[in-house]
Each structure stands twice: as structure tokens, then as C-alpha cells.
Amino acid sequence: KSDKEHLKDNDKILNLLDRRYLNKSDPAIVKHQVQPTMKAAVPQRVEIKGNSSSARKSSMHLVMQVDMTQSPRDSDAVGQFGLAAVVPKDKQEEMLRRWNEGHFNVYLSEQIPVDRAIPDTRPQTCLESLVHDDLPTTSVIFCFVDEVWSTLLRSVHSVLNRSPPHLLKEIILVDDFSSKDYLKDNLDIYMSQFPKVRIIRLKERQGLIRARLAGAAIATGKVLTFLDSHIECNVGWLEPLLERVYTDRRKVACPVIEVISDKDMSYVLVDNFQRGIFKWPLVFGWSTLSEEVIKRDKMKDSDPIRCPVMAGGLFSIDRQYFYELGTYDPGLDVWGGENMEISFKIWMCGGEIEIIPCSRVGHIFRSENPYKFPKNKQKTVERNLARVAEVWLDEYKEQFYGHGYHHLLDKSIDVGNLTDQIQLRQKLKCKSFRWYLENVYPEMDAPLVRAQGLIFNLGARKCLALEKGVLSFDVCDLSKQSQLFNHTWMRHLQQQQSCIGVRERESVVLEPCDITKPNLRWLHKSLILSSDLVDHLIVEHLPKRTCLEAGAQTGCLILSVCDPGSQFQKWQFTHYYTQ
Ligand code: LR7
Ligand code: MN
Secondary structure, three states: OOOHHHHHHHHHOOOOOOHHOOOOOOOOOOOOOOOOOOOOOOOOOOOOOOOOOOEEEOOEOOOOOOOOOOOOOOOOOOOOHHHHOOHHHHHHHHHHHOOOOOOOOOHHHOOOOOOOOOOOOOOOOHHHHHHEEEOOOEEEEEEEOOOHHHHHHHHHHHHHHHHHHHHEEEEEHHHHOOOHHHHHHHHHHHHHOOOOOOEEEEEOOOOOHHHHHHHHEEEEEEOEEEEOOOEEEEOOOOHHHHHHHHOOOOEEEEEEEEEOOOOOOOEOOOOOOEEEEEEEOOEEEEEEHHHHHHHHHHOOOOEEEOOOOOOOOOEEEEHHHHOOOOOOOOOOOOOOOHHHHHHHHHHHHHOEEEEEEEEEEEEEOOOOOOOOOOHHHHHHHHHHHHHHHHHHHHHHHHHHOOOOOOOHOOOOOOOOHHHHHHHHHHHOOOHHHHHHHOOOOOOOOOOOEEEEEEEEEOOOOOEEEEEEOEEEEEEEOOOHHHHOOOEOOOEEEEOOOEEEEEEOOOEEEEEEOOOOOOHHOEEEEEEOOOOOOOEEEOOOOOOOOOOEOOOOOOOOEEEOOOOOOOOHHHEEEEEEEEO
């Protein structure tokens, strides 16, 4: 898109803002500052001379090694140094009562200093890593809805205290229409001591995706850094992220996400060599790199780790590149799926996602969302994922729907208009999902069908054949095209464009395949055990269990009440790709 078009998009996003608050947040006079007890160590300069291997000629320096909270104001405070905090017996009740305000130990969080020290968990090798002197500036964007006061403050303080001032252009707080009073005037007053903090408020609940976009729309830093609003940035967290973006603007850099315990608020370091992955149906997860890969690539624990997908909440991206990529799909609502969307988009359209082990940020993982979804949570997330699948997964979208999301096709749920997203993908000339799987995530198990080959009937002791539009049985022969079928992710029994289906509850028919039609879907599993033994073919959409049967006399296909003992109802493919 041209710059003009970007501006138009941004205007749309800015219209979501509650303009009453826009000027209020402008830099105010510094009233009082949190008193540092120790100055940040002056970064040591290192001149890069002659033919350095570095692509750029500018000089480099070591990353900040100490921050002012390393030696905190109150070393005896609760939770200081990231240690576990204990709730006194007489406060247990209060603790439990307040838990649901944030679905973590809100009581303890309040006792802990907003600028507590946490252990520096960077691997040893990070001590030697250099960053350029002329790194780009960043705008840090926090969006939140009804965030707990103490954690929001601790998040902001951790950025202010542990980011080199010249790299931190601003901190943008985007209030996604919170209902809590303390997030209104009190927040404005508190933050007015920090000229770099800007607050914007949305006039309606938009969800984290459009809230982040509103923050991005007013950001002025060269790099956008998105963070969740219940985090603590660790020492030297920022420079390694910016360094990566600086070396290549198409690199999207994520910190290692460490754990702030929801129970005792302790800072827990996580294992090395973790990367972000997904499983069907687009479920995010972590996976440790294998020993072989680490050995093969001679990886140090400080080396960037390529990630098929990012967790979603914490990353730095070149601002202009973010807009070139078309930002997020603004049609995604509230929460969920946007991490898949941006990850596929980045990789398939020429970028890269990396975890940078020298950058570490703690995050409070909560068992439940502490805010309400305007509509049902499951439906919201499903709809978001369906948008992502429709735009990015190509032929693999059947795998998504096939892993428990068939119903999204049936009820013809409204995923909204996708034209812009599909056009964007074409305009950016993004690669296929198959390319992504082969090149970025080859470990992913992604067979295009569930089972394939001959379909052998145990009673008839013959194989199913489809000749001239008629189904029959024949002596099994792998070389005959007419006997080769797929059991697809849409649970179709399919040969080319033809699918075996059920009409009027009783007859077996052939129809053109159509993923939206439930009468073409067959469950393939054993009736007796709940294990994954494959034998019966059960009509999926009928309320009473109805099975596909080889008619003993007639030699054709019939439908019968499922019977675990009937051999004529048992079917076996020659090849199964999944259990
Ligand atoms: O409607 C909303 N409006 C908001 O502003 C809903 C949420 N939000 C804010 C919220 O206050 C928070 O600051 O958005 C941020 C993220 O929401 P969380 O903290 O409830 O999300 P999460 O930590 O449970 O989930 C992860 O997945 C989300 C999927 O949409 C987002 O990408 C989150 O940013 C992401 N968090 C992380 O990546 C941190 C590590 C978790 C893991 C794995
Ligand atoms: Mn979170």
C-alpha cells in the first residue's frame, strides 16, 4: 500500500479513539521520579575497525549489564529480587477474595514494589554480545482491559527502568474501554510523572488486535514493541531485540517469555532452546529444539531461535514493515488467533520470526481471562481462527476444520469479509502454506488426508471400486485407479471430485465433494473400544448410529444400524496417516 493508503487505514483505526483523552495524555511536567539508588552502568564502547564482519560500519557496545533496580530501594520488601512471596495467615481470605480481579495473586502483587529487582536470567554468553550504537528507537505499546493496577504499573516501570532512555521513544498505553475507575483519572495522574508515557482510550471495547493497531497508529518510534500489560522486562531486554530488527528490518524479534508465578509472584526462568510452534487446530505451544539440531548448528544458548509461530504478546517489529505487511487483520475480534495470523503472514511474505535469548521478559500466565468477552469466548476464537485458516492455509485448511471444527462449516457461521485479506496476500506475493510447512516448520505432521488407498471390506473380502459412476466390489488391486480412495480431513470418502454420501437416511449415493455438506462425512473408527482402531464407517450426521455395510448378497453398498459384530461393516484402508 502507498503511504497515503496507510494513513487512510490509520484514520479508520484512530476513529476508534475516545478523543476526549487525546490531549490529556500529552507530556506533562515531571513531578517526582522514582529515585534510583544506583546509576545504570555506562555501556562500554567498542570500536569496530577495518573489515569487520558486521554489515554496518558503525561502532558497537555491550548491552547494559546492570540496571538501577539491581540494587533496589527496599531490599527487604515482599517479592524483592523476584523471590516467592508469602501471604500471611490472616490475609489468606483477602487473598482469595481478590484473586478474581486478575486471576492471579492480586493481593501479593500489591505488596510487591512496582520497581522490584528480578534475577538477571540471561545466558552467560550474552555478556559478550555487542549491539550497534545507532540502534533505532522504539515505541512500546501496552494494550489492556481492566488490568490490575499494581501489575500495570510494574510493567511500565520495568520498561522505564530497564530500557536505555535514548532508545525508548515513548510508552503508549491503550485502554481498551476498561470499566475500572482507577484506570481513568488515577492512571492519568500517576503517569503524568513520566513524560514518555502516553495514554489513549478506546470509546468502545475493540479487543486486543484493534487496540494494538490504535497504539501503532499514533506511535512515532522506528520500531514497534508490543507487550502484555502484566509483565516485567528484565535487564538489557531491549537492545538485543532492536539489534535484530536493525540488522534486517524483516526480522521480527521476540524475547524469551519467562514466568511470573500467578500464585507467589516469583520470577521463574525457563529452559533454553524453546521455540513457538503450533499443532492442529492452530493451537500454540512451546517445543524444545532437539539435541541433534543444537549440535548440528553448533548453537550457543544465546543464538536467535527461528520460530514457526510466535506466542503473540511480546515482540518488536519495524514500524514501516508492520504496515507493509498490512498489520493485523483488523477483522479479528477480542482475543486469539492473531498470533497465528501475523506469524503466517510474516514467514510467507518474506519475513522471519526469532526468539532472542539475550532478551528476557517475565509474564504472568493466568488460568482464565480476567475480563469478559463481549460475545462467547469459544465462538470468538473459533471465528478468528477460521478467518486465519481461510486466508492463509490453502489446501491445509481442511486439516484445521478436520480437527474438531467441522461445525464452523455447517452452521455457515459468518467469518466476515475476507476480500481485503486475500487481496493483500496476492499483492505481497506471499508464498504458499505448503512452502511454509516445508521450509519453516518441516517437523510438522501435516498429511493432506487421514487415510488413503484401497478400502478393504472384512466381510466381503473385496475392495470398494468406483467405475463409470457406480460403486461396486472388486478383487483388490492397488494398480487400479478405480479402487483408490482418500479419507480426507473433511471425513470424505473421496475419489477425485466424487464423494460417497447418504441420501434420505437410507441410500448410499455419489455426489460432487462439498466440504459444507454434512451428509458426505464419515467417521472411521471402531465401535467397541474408544481406542483408535479403525474399522467401522459411521455416517456422521445421523442421530442414530448408522454404518456403511457391504451387502452380503447384492454386492453393493447399504446402510444399516451399526453392529460391532458385523464383519460386513468393517473397513480397512491400506494406509493410515494418523492414529
Ligand atoms: O479485549 C481485550 N483487550 C485487551 O486490551 C483482551 C485483551 N486485552 C489485552 C490484555 O489486557 C493483555 O494486556 O491484551 C493483552 C493480552 O491478553 P491476555 O494477557 O489475556 O492474553 P494471554 O497472555 O492469555 O494470551 C496470549 O495470546 C493472546 C492471543 O490473542 C495474545 O497474543 C497475548 O498477547 C498472548 N500473550 C503472550 O504471548 C504472553 C505469553 C503467553 C503464552 C504462551
Ligand atoms: Mn497475557
